[in-house]
Amino acid sequence: MSRILVTGGSGRLGRSVVDGLARAGHHVISVDRDAVPAAQLPAGAVQHTADLLAPGEALRLMQDATPDAVIHLAAIAVPFSAPEDVIFSTNTRLAFAVLSAATEAGVPKIVTASSPTVLGYGSPAGWLPDAFPLDEETTPKPWNAYALSKLIAEQTMQMFAAAQGDRIRYAAFRPCFVISPEEWEGAPTQQGHTLAERLADPALAAPALFNYVDARDVADFLELLLQKMDAIPNGQTFFVGAADALATEPLAELIPRFLPGSAGLAASLTGTSPSFSVDKARKLLGWEPTRTWRTELRNPAPSRLNDEAPAAFAAAGTGPKEAP
Numbered sequence: 186m187s188r189i190l191v192t193g194g195s196g197r198l199g200r201s202v203v204d205g206l207a208r209a210g211h212h213v214i215s216v217d218r219d220a221v222p223a224a225q226l227p228a229g230a231v232q233h234t235a236d237l238l239a240p241g242e243a244l245r246l247m248q249d250a251t252p253d254a255v256i257h258l259a260a261i262a263v264p265f266s267a268p269e270d271v272i273f274s275t276n277t278r279l280a281f282a283v284l285s286a287a288t289e290a291g292v293p294k295i296v297t298a299s300s301p302t303v304l305g306y307g308s309p310a311g312w313l314p315d316a317f318p319l320d321e322e323t324t325p326k327p328w329n330a331y332a333l334s335k336l337i338a339e340q341t342m343q344m345f346a347a348a349q350g351d352r353i354r355y356a357a358f359r360p361c362f363v364i365s366p367e368e369w370e371g372a373p374t375q376q377g378h379t380l381a382e383r384l385a386d387p388a389l390a391a392p393a394l395f396n397y398v399d400a401r402d403v404a405d406f407l408e409l410l411l412q413k414m415d416a417i418p419n420g421q422t423f424f425v426g427a428a429d430a431l432a433t434e435p436l437a438e439l440i441p442r443f444l445p446g447s448a449g450l451a452a453s454l455t456g457t458s459p460s461f462s463v464d465k466a467r468k469l470l471g472w473e474p475t476r477t478w479r480t481e482l483r484n485p486a487p488s489r490l491n492d493e494a495p496a497a498f499a500a501a502g503t504g505p506k507e508a509p
C-alpha cells in the first residue's frame with residue numbers, strides 16, 4: 186500500500202481515480218478546491234480543500250501528507266471555458282506549483298495529466314496528422330491556450346526529470362475524452378450532451394476524433410503506472426484511451442467526412458479501430474483498456490459495429506447492460 190496524493194480529486198476524472206486507487210488498497214489524499222460529500226469518499230481516502238495556487242500551499246500539503254506518489258489532475262479542464270489567458274496561466278502555474286512542491290518534498294513518483302488536444306486537431310486553420318493512428322510520436326501543434334498549457338505541463342514534468350535524474354520518477358499521461366461512471370447512466374458529459382447523443386450525432390464526437398476513455402480505466406492505468414515507474418525510462422508521456430472508437434461506423438469512413446483531405450490517412454482505421462493508439466502503454470506497462478461504450482452505456486444507439494467488439498472486451502467478460 187502506498188500513500189498517494191491526488192490533486193483535483195473531486196473532479197470528473199479525479200473521483201474515479203481516488204476511488205480506484207483506494208479500492209486497490211492505497212491510502213489516498215485528495216486535494217481540491219471543492220470537497221465531495223463525505224459519504225461519497227471511499228474508505229481509505231481523505232480529502233483536503235485547498236487552493237493549490239495559494240503561495241506555499243502545495244508544499245505545505247506535500248510536507249504534511251508525505252506521499253509516496255503524486256497524481257496532478259487539478260486544472261481548468263475544458264478548452265475555452267474561461268478566457269484564454271486565465272486557462273493558460275491557471276494550468277501552467279498549477280502544474281509548476283504542484284510538480285515543484287512534490288519535487289522539493291522528495292516525493293519519489295510524480296505524474297501529471299496532459300491531454301490529447303496537444304496534437305492540435307480541430308484547429309480552425311485546418312489540421313492533418315502525418316499518419317493515423319495518432320500516438321506519442323505524433324508532433325504536437327497546440328492551437329489554443331488549453332492545449333498549449335497541457336503541452337507545457339508535459340514539458341514542466343520533463344524539466345524536473347532532466348534536473349533530478351532517476352532520483353525521482355516522473356510521467357505524464359494524455360487521457361482521451363473521459364467518461365465517468367454516471368455518464369454511462371445518462372448524466373451529461375463534459376461537453377453538456379449525453380453519450381447517447383454523442384454516439385447518435387457523429388458531429389459531436391468528431392472534434393475529439395471519436396476518442397474516449399472510461400475514467401475507471403484511467404484509474405487502473407495510473408495504478409499500474411505507479412507500480413512500474415521505477416522500471417521504465419524516466420519522463421515518459423502516454424496516451425490513455427479506449428480500445429475502440431466512440432462511433433457506430435468505422436473511422437475510415439467517418440473521419441474524412443469531418444477532416445477534409447484525410448481519406449487516405451484514415452484508411453487504416455477500419456472496424457472499431459480508434460484514432461489514438463495506446464500501444465506505448467501496452468508495451469511499456471502491460472496496460473489494456475477493459476471498458477467500452479458497447480458494454481458500459483445504457484440505451485446505446487444502434488450500431489453497424491456492435492457485433493465487432495474487440496477481443497479485449499470479450500475477455501473483460503461484461504455483456505451489454507439492459508436498459509433500465
Ligand SMILES: NC(=O)c1ccc[n+]([C@@H]2O[C@H](COP(=O)([O-])OP(=O)(O)OC[C@H]3O[C@@H](n4cnc5c(N)ncnc54)[C@H](O)[C@@H]3O)[C@@H](O)[C@H]2O)c1
Nearest residue numbers: 193196197198217218236237258259260262298300362363
Ligand atoms: N475530462 C476529460 O475528458 C479530460 C481529457 C484530457 C485531459 N484531462 C485532464 O484531466 C484532469 C482532470 O480533468 P477533469 O475532467 O476531472 O476536470 P474537472 O474540472 O472535473 O476537475 C478538475 C478539478 O481541479 C480542481 N481545481 C482547479 N483549480 C484548482 C486549484 N487552484 N486548487 C485546487 N483544486 C483546483 C477543481 O475544483 C476540479 O475539481 C485535468 O488536468 C484535465 O485537463 C481531462
